[in-house]
Amino acid sequence: MQQVIRDKALSLLEAGKVDRVLAWKEGEFFYDQxxxxxxxxxxxxxxxxxxxxxxxxxxxxxxxxxLKDGMIAVFLKPCxxxxxxxxxxxxxxxxxxxxxxxxxCDGKLDIDRIRKAGLRGITSIREDxxxxxxxxxxxxxxxxxxxxxxxxxxxxxSRKHIVYDELIGSEGExxxxxxxxxxxxxxxxxxxxxxxxxQKELSRCIRCNACRNACPACTCEKCVFDNPxxxxxxxxxxxxxxxxNFHIIRAFHVVGRCTDCGECSRVCPQSIPLHLIxxxxxKDINEFxxxxxxxxxxxxxxPLTNFDKDDMEPADAFRKGE
Amino acid sequence: xxxxxxxxxxxxxxxxATVDVKAVAEALGKEPGVVFFxxxxxxxxxxxxxxxxxxxxxxxxxxxxxxxxxxxxHENTFRKAAAAAGINSFMVEIANIREQCSWIHKDKVSAxxxxxxxxxxxxxxxxxxxxLTAGESPVVKRALVIGGGIAGIQTxxxxxxxxxxxxxxxxxxxxxxxxxxxxxxFPTLDxxxxxxxxxxxxxxxxxxxxxFAYSEVEAVKGFVGNFNVSIRKKAxxxxxxxxxxxxxxxxxxxxxxxxxxxxxxxxxxxxxYIPFAQAVPKIAxxxxxxxxxxxxxxxxxxxxxxxxxxxxxxxxxxxxxEQYGAIVVATGFNPIELTKYDEFAYSQSPDVITSLEFExxxxxxxxTGGTLLRPSDGTHPHKIVFVQCVGSREDGNGxxxxxxxxICCMYTAKHAMLTREKYPDTEVYVFYIDVRxxxxxxxxxxxxxxxxxxxxYIKGMVGKVSPENGKLMVRASDLIEGKQLLIDADLVVLAxxxxxxxxARPLATMLTASMDxxxxxxxxxxxxxxxxxxxxxxxxxxxxxxxxxxxxxxAQASACAAKVIGLLNKDKLTCNACVAHPDEMLCNGCSxxxxxxxxxxxxxxxxxxxxxxxxxxxRRVASVNPAVCQGxxxxxxxxxxxxxxxxxxxxxxxxxxVDAICK
Numbered sequence: 001m002q003q004v005i006r007d008k009a010l011s012l013l014e015a016g017k018v019d020r021v022l023a024w025k026e027g028e029f030f031y032d033q034x035x036x037x038x039x040x041x042x043x044x045x046x047x048x049x050x051x052x053x054x055x056x057x058x059x060x061x062x063x064x065x066x067l068k069d070g071m072i073a074v075f076l077k078p079c080x081x082x083x084x085x086x087x088x089x090x091x092x093x094x095x096x097x098x099x100x101x102x103x104x105c106d107g108k109l110d111i112d113r114i115r116k117a118g119l120r121g122i123t124s125i126r127e128d129x130x131x132x133x134x135x136x137x138x139x140x141x142x143x144x145x146x147x148x149x150x151x152x153x154x155x156x157x158s159r160k161h162i163v164y165d166e167l168i169g170s171e172g173e174x175x176x177x178x179x180x181x182x183x184x185x186x187x188x189x190x191x192x193x194x195x196x197x198x199q200k201e202l203s204r205c206i207r208c209n210a211c212r213n214a215c216p217a218c219t220c221e222k223c224v225f226d227n228p229x230x231x232x233x234x235x236x237x238x239x240x241x242x243x244x245n246f247h248i249i250r251a252f253h254v255v256g257r258c259t260d261c262g263e264c265s266r267v268c269p270q271s272i273p274l275h276l277i278x279x280x281x282x283k284d285i286n287e288f289x290x291x292x293x294x295x296x297x298x299x300x301x302x303p304l305t306n307f308d309k310d311d312m313e314p315a316d317a318f319r320k321g322e
Numbered sequence: 323x324x325x326x327x328x329x330x331x332x333x334x335x336x337x338x339a340t341v342d343v344k345a346v347a348e349a350l351g352k353e354p355g356v357v358f359f360x361x362x363x364x365x366x367x368x369x370x371x372x373x374x375x376x377x378x379x380x381x382x383x384x385x386x387x388x389x390x391x392x393x394x395x396h397e398n399t400f401r402k403a404a405a406a407a408g409i410n411s412f413m414v415e416i417a418n419i420r421e422q423c424s425w426i427h428k429d430k431v432s433a434x435x436x437x438x439x440x441x442x443x444x445x446x447x448x449x450x451x452x453x454l455t456a457g458e459s460p461v462v463k464r465a466l467v468i469g470g471g472i473a474g475i476q477t478x479x480x481x482x483x484x485x486x487x488x489x490x491x492x493x494x495x496x497x498x499x500x501x502x503x504x505x506x507x508f509p510t511l512d513x514x515x516x517x518x519x520x521x522x523x524x525x526x527x528x529x530x531x532x533x534f535a536y537s538e539v540e541a542v543k544g545f546v547g548n549f550n551v552s553i554r555k556k557a558x559x560x561x562x563x564x565x566x567x568x569x570x571x572x573x574x575x576x577x578x579x580x581x582x583x584x585x586x587x588x589x590x591x592x593x594x595y596i597p598f599a600q601a602v603p604k605i606a607x608x609x610x611x612x613x614x615x616x617x618x619x620x621x622x623x624x625x626x627x628x629x630x631x632x633x634x635x636x637x638x639x640x641x642x643x644e645q646y647g648a649i650v651v652a653t654g655f656n657p658i659e660l661t662k663y664d665e666f667a668y669s670q671s672p673d674v675i676t677s678l679e680f681e682x683x684x685x686x687x688x689x690t691g692g693t694l695l696r697p698s699d700g701t702h703p704h705k706i707v708f709v710q711c712v713g714s715r716e717d718g719n720g721x722x723x724x725x726x727x728x729i730c731c732m733y734t735a736k737h738a739m740l741t742r743e744k745y746p747d748t749e750v751y752v753f754y755i756d757v758r759x760x761x762x763x764x765x766x767x768x769x770x771x772x773x774x775x776x777x778x779y780i781k782g783m784v785g786k787v788s789p790e791n792g793k794l795m796v797r798a799s800d801l802i803e804g805k806q807l808l809i810d811a812d813l814v815v816l817a818x819x820x821x822x823x824x825x826a827r828p829l830a831t832m833l834t835a836s837m838d839x840x841x842x843x844x845x846x847x848x849x850x851x852x853x854x855x856x857x858x859x860x861x862x863x864x865x866x867x868x869x870x871x872x873x874x875x876x877a878q879a880s881a882c883a884a885k886v887i888g889l890l891n892k893d894k895l896t897c898n899a900c901v902a903h904p905d906e907m908l909c910n911g912c913s914x915x916x917x918x919x920x921x922x923x924x925x926x927x928x929x930x931x932x933x934x935x936x937x938x939x940x941r942r943v944a945s946v947n948p949a950v951c952q953g954x955x956x957x958x959x960x961x962x963x964x965x966x967x968x969x970x971x972x973x974x975x976x977x978x979x980v981d982a983i984c985k
Contacts, residue, residue: 067939090912091926091942220963222908230964231977253962305917305960309828 001103002050004168005075008101009044012073018099019070022061024054030124031111035061037072050075052109052127055150057261059084059093060216066097074098077105078172079152081162082259082295083216088163089298090257092219102164104172107145107153112271114148152262152275155179162295174296179260180283182276198244204270205243211264211274217254217294224253251277256285256304259295287320288312324449327358327383328441329374331365331390333420338363340424342434346389350441355449357381366396371403378407385413385451387444389437391420410453412899412970417444439983446982447975454969456899459949461547462647463890466491468539468829469652471499472872473864473879475521477650480883482530486890489644490525491553493825495536496601498522499654503584503678505685505692507872508736509767515600515687522602535603538825540641542649542832545921545952546859547895549646557637559608559616560594564632567604571624571633572596580612582689585682588697589689594624594633598687606632648859648886649833651843652879653826655865657818658713662721666709666816671789672697674814677708677730680737694745696813699792703812706741707796708734708752709784713819715755723819723840728869730817731758735771737815742775751778751809753798761871780807787814820869834920835860843867853882861885900970901951902958904944906931908965911942915957915966923950924957 009021021044025036031053038044057080065072076084081102087093114122114134121137132148134141146154157179159172186194212218212225224230225246237243251258260282264274285292289303289311303311330347332338343361351359358381362370365388374386386409388400393416401411419437427433465481467474470492478488490497502522504514525531534553541552575592582591584598593612596604608616608624615621615635625633657676660668668674673696675683686692696703710730716722731754738750757779759765771777782801787794796809822841830837835855836844843862846854853862863882864875904915906929916924924944931941944957944966957966958973967973 090910090914092910092912219910220908221910221965222963224964227908227964229974231974257962301917305914307920309831 002048005050005101005103006044006048008168009038009048009073009075010041012099012101013038013041013044017071018073020065020068020072021048022058022065022072022074023048024050024056024058024075031109031122037061037065050103052107052125052132052148053111055108055266057083057214057216057263059087060214060219062093062098063087063219066093071097071099073101075101075103076161076164077103078159078161079105079157079259079261081164082158082293083261084295085162085298086257086259086295087216087219089295090219099166100164102161102167102169104169105153105159107149107156109145109148110150113150114143117143117147119143150262150266151273152260152266155181157260157293158296163298180279182273183279183283186276186280199241201272202244202247203240204272205240205247206270207237207243207246208269210267210269211247212250214263214267215250215254216259216261216263217257218250224249247274247277251281254278255281256292256302257294258282259293288317324355324384324451325357325382326353326355326445326448327374327377327381327386328353328356328360328445329365329370329377329386329388329390330359330361330419330441331370331388332361332363333391333424334363337390337420337424337437340427340430340433341419341437342430343389343437345434346419346437346441349438350387350389350445353442353445356445358383365390366399371399374400374403375407378404378409384409385415385448387415387417387441387448389417389419389441389444392416392418392422410455412454413448413451415444415448415451417441442985443979443982446978450972450975450978451970454899457897457949458894459547459897460894461890461892462549462645463487464489464644464646465648465650465886465890466539466549466551466644466646467650467652467863469499469654469823469864469866470494470497470525470533470535471652471654471864472501472518472521473654473866473875473882474499474650474652475518475525476876476879477652477861477863477883477886478531479521479524479528480880481886481890482528484883484887484890485530486887487530487532489532489534489553489646491537491539492533492535493538494597495558495595495605495607496597496603497525497533497535498598498600498602500678501872502598502600503586503681503685505681505688506736506740508732509761509763511736511740519600522600526602533603534642535605536607539829539832543920543922544645545950546889547647547892548950549649549859550922551644551646551649553642553644555640555642557610557639558605559610559613559633559635559637560606561630561632561634561637562603562605564630565605565628566630566632567596567601567606568629569596569606570627570629571606574623574627576621576623577612577614580609585689586676586679588679588682608633608635648861648889650861650863650882650886651826651829651833651835651855651866652863653823653829653866655820655869656823658723658821660712660816660818663712663816665786666712666784666814667787667789667794668816671787671794671814673703673789673794673812674787674816676816676818677733677737678818680815681733684737684740694741694748701812702745702748704747705749705809705811706738706751706813706815707784707787707794707798707809707811708738708750708815708817710734710752710754710817711783711819712816714817723821725819725840725869726758727817727819728758729820729871732761732764732767732871734815734817735759735768735777738777739767739771739775742771742777749778751780751796751811753780753782753784755781755783761873782807787811820865822866826866833857833860853878853885859889897949898951898953900953900968901948902946902953902955902966902968903948904946904961905965905967906941906943908963909941909943910963910965911944912962914960914962915944918956918960919951920954920956921950921952923947923952 021038024033027034124135126133155177158174258278328350347359347361405411417440464487467478467490481488537555540554543550575594577593581587682688713722714727718724782799784798786797793810835857846856861882863879
């Protein structure tokens, strides 16, 4: 697949169809890839990669990249097209400056999960159908791919590409995932248990802002957390749990726009399951206003910015939370 | 730094009895920026206002905090006083220490403490106030009346009489409403049609009034003085211009088995029909649910007999877009469904009827030609039982209404009296909880029914009605005699409670007009502004606001018209000064605010910006039309980046208030 994508990038560049190509580049470690804008064929041949660790959702980077002159090509996995579609809807990306290439995805890998399976000193990983061949300094090992998938890919919501100019591979479909199971488990907890759960998780937050910086819904011209006039910028936390406010505010800011791409949890260096907060909101919206997935339908109005005569009365929503 | 004056009002003993006003004034006097404080018995009085004006001049105040009643009462008074003293009227903040403090607390110590906190919040907000100027917006000199019953008719006629254009939207094929179904009217017993139809003709003939019958309001946008309304004209399948109303089609139509809703289903009509002889507009309508031609494509009789060529089977709904300065709601009422009242056997026997059905049976234009006959076998009933308060004045736990439907006592007395008058051989019983007859000549009317006409009024409720051998066995208790009764009645008439028309709830949503729990529209003030909705430009006429009889409805309809005329008479309205405005540098151009704006006040434009990094960028940013913005603040909370803010209620001001309260 990597070669197919390299060839596609090269042909687009050579044909003059685009001036730049947004894709993945190998980072310091083989599992640590970074989004990169390729401008030359040489650069593409040298360092454009696509494999189980090409996880980053590239759609967000188009906001800044399309401010520049010229066309840019981008490779989008199915879930990335939801974010791309949502950003188009919010007028954050000029559609005419982007050549979107939909690419297939059968799940991305989570290096931490592989390590947790007991593998140490990993030097490279090769995908072999549903098995992974893992080279370690202690020798060759194999592990089932299903045991190495990232959480968001285990609960993949869709293999369908929402928006694209051309598609590599065939079109998939939206899936019936169990992505709300973990939210349901949280809902079943008593308020005290739930508070303790989040206190444990969010107290680990070091407020590195990685979740915000990776989130494709967080594209504000100026983030409220960077805006001195907002009154909530750079206040020193009084306790380690105070960063909950940051995460709660951020979740409210992306509510109804979050496409559940899972980037927040993926980039969190403290492995906080941040996606659960957003999924709770998505689940609530589904239950209150009917099923809605941000990014899925470019013309549909989001329930929270729309008013329908059949909308649930706020009092009923409140009672449901009791 | 502002120079703030604090003025604490006693409101006689309304505030001063529960709040230590002197302590409040002194405590607030210590707040930063406060250079003057005072308390006085009635700040709203001439003398109180002078105190404010003098202090503004003597102490060079830049703003004033008035601790008094709700801003709904006297904010304007104090704003005008401030303006008269030379400062901008928006430099006045009200701390509501009456409705939100003294009236709801008993303990003086804690109430005083709370009053200080409320005053402190107002001071914190005032520190961030800036002078504002209100713009002006023009008034569209045309009114919309929704509902063509007697309320809508009277309001429309009065508005038209003052020289303004009025449109009536009526969902039925004709105007006239419930009054057109009624036989006689209490307490004078004049024929309803005789007094209603001349008004309907007046409406039809008025050059100022347009009737959109068989139409419904589909969407309402805009605001007082400038409403944009979409009206759906449902397909009648008859050309309104060509149809002469001759009625030939309604006689020849072979589909005869259509329930006649005008007669409440007591008889049948044809699939093409004119509801009644005096219908306005007198145009035939095809019932698409029953028309053979529309269902199967085979028939076309009406089209063949119509000499005017008015039948148009291909007619489609059309949607009109119209502008109005004011909207009158006159959506009226309906009797409640009685399916849940099985104890009265309404769904078991055709001889158990509602009072409105009784009206149709006794109406000369009704299914029996005005002869009182039982629906089951067409015989004369010799014993009639009237049951009052069916579904009214219930405890709220059942299927009925908690309120009194108000009109039932009088029309039941009317029915009983008319029955005895026309059919003296008929025994009439009326079961009641109380007989309520407040109204001019009302009690006299009821007493005539009892004393002159010998109607048996029995205090007590009917427990059960059971059809047995062609009779209706009525089991009831007589509370005064203290005994159980068993009456073998021929006909039972239920005075069903009335409720607002089902179209009212979705309409209220469209109009952003408030309703009570019973779906009656609420007034701007229950005593002092009874015909206006709290939503500016929306007026209330008739039973949509609460149960009413005809005289009351007409009086309210005319009052409503007077209010509409007062509005339409103005050339310009002062706009709201507290409007939204975007910080363009923060705006993402995402259109969220545009989508949530209920007034269509927000548009987007592409503008060139010099960015902080010294580049130039074309950015898509929000732009608010201040003449259209009503300051509701929906955009400010929806804006993800916090770019949208509201003059007079900025996010910073609100946060400052919260901080001051939590200090």
